[in-house]
Amino acid sequence: MTGLFYLPALPELFIALGAMVLLMVGVFKKEKSYETVSFLSVLLLTSVLVIINLEYIPLGYAFNSSFLSDDFSNYTKSLILLSSIGIIIISSGYLKTIGIMKFEYPVLILLSVIGMMVMVSSNDIISLYLGLELQSLPLYVLASMRRESKKSTEAGLKYFVLGALSSCMLLYGLSLIYGFSGSILYSDIASFLSENNSNQGILFGLAFLTAGLAFKISVVPFHMWAPDVYEGSPTTITAFLASAPKVAAVALFTKIMVNCFPSLIDQWQLMIIFISIASMLLGSFAAIGQNNVKRLLAYSSIGHMGFVLIGLATGTISGVTGLLIYLTIYVFMVIGTFACILSLKVNGTNIESISDLSGLSKVNPMIAFVLSMFLFSLAGIPPLAGFFAKFYIFLSAIESGLYALAIIGVLASVIGAFYYLRIIKIIYFDENINVFEPITKRMKLIIYITAIPVILFFIRPSLITDIAEKAALSLF
């Protein structure tokens, strides 16, 4: 446990070295550097995913207990790796369309993935902060990568300024927690709190920490940046922003609340219940008037994060299990939906507004069917996976006696169903106005791979729920 035992951190080291090597490959290989680097980075991430899941790497502490890998971190790491692999694969066609085939793109995604993996396996507040910064810094660059577009530059700048602000709040909170408890390790802070229960300084720090993390997962009242950044960023980066970083930040949020502040549950439960209710309601109402697909999905992701946080608000094993299942299904739904949107091109440009989808069913019935399955699933209609995600979350809320939260959640998902169903109505019943270009094989592959678990989840839910439960158990 002590000393420089680094074996559990091998996946992170592997990706870090790989990212640096790929940077060199990209610089020295002049032609087709993007294709080579993106292919190699998919290979790298896939091999790390396999290594993690075959349990070759020992679990446990590394680097003087700053790093802890357990079932929980491995589960969330697999989710992060899966979504980033998906994003890199769907990126190349879109990047070619908008003309930013830069080899730095996959390298920055790799570096961001290291940050996320550091976040979910952090065991003290310094690695928490460093992981969070390493995760967000590449995202700022990626969001503003489309330099000639005003909106992309605006998105990058807004994201950067607000992200820096949230980091300040987080850091201030962490410094208060360190100052009053005298330790940076989660376990030491937890044992300090079990002795002195009502330490005002730590409570103050906890509030700032919650605000900082809420910024990163863009939940109400810290969601203002999300729609603009989602709309302005390149669409593949929007898909990335909506999937992997959210998984990492929610996992970190859960980990620090459960491991570090278990004795303050009465305090943080209230904050999270408020955040959760406000996000669910805003996510349902604000999305109704949107006509841009990316803005709509931004509001939808705010709403979904509200549902996810119900699982954290319960603070129980079944709540965290529900949270992990929700995150898994959410990642598949989001990447699948974005892959559908990205694969539809009219006159050489990607569609952005919902009305462009009208009459898709007559031109391409297969994609129209899959896209509407994703939308039904996002709305939470049985027997699709999205229904089960909400089911487990609400079940855990009722088990813990949070009836109000469960009832508001059900109401919010009913209201939210309206705007998803509106898109399906446009796809199936409106007149066709656009001529869509044929869809590449690569996009079809990702669309079908993500569609299978979403549509067929109900046959064997235990495939995912058992692993999620094991992961949640390791946290407590």
Next chain:
Amino acid sequence: MLITNLFFYIFSIITIASACMVIAGKNPVHSVLFLILCFFNAAGIFLILGAEFLALILIIVYVGAVAVLFLFVVMMLDVDFTRLRAGFLAYLPIGGLIGFIMFIELVLVLGTWNLDLNLPLSNGLTSDISNTRALGNIIYTEYIYFFQLSGLILLVAMIGAIVLTINHKQTAKRQNIFNQVTRDPKESVKNVNVKPGQGI
């Protein structure tokens, strides 16, 4: 001891005075110069405390890089600071109120903290090794993880700056050393017999 106290008060007074001048100065270039003075005196206080590493880092990094960069930005950009300050008085009541509330909250929170004055001194100060060496001893061993992570963050910053600013112009004329070296006087020099008063 008396001289140490004397220097402490001199450094502190100049630090606070120059910090006030940074905000109060009308000319932004003067503000930056006062900022540099402030950094120098803060470094002096660190030296009195025996933290020579922090003192030198403050001068090298903050004065040598950050403040000089500020100076360049301030001189290059034509920012009209008087116009920026125009709405200052209008927002003063609400801003002052919020600041006052925050201040009271901080006093309420920090007032409950009992500072333990019998804290043990850190190893770097009690032993006879200098604090640069003490830092070096733990940064590369105990805290190698944080050190490397910070390194990765700096790498990202560098990649980001290059990605967002580099501009490969296809029309730009570049130096081709091979062409320069293989030039032949026969091909590049031509003797022309120019008649007087006519030119070429």
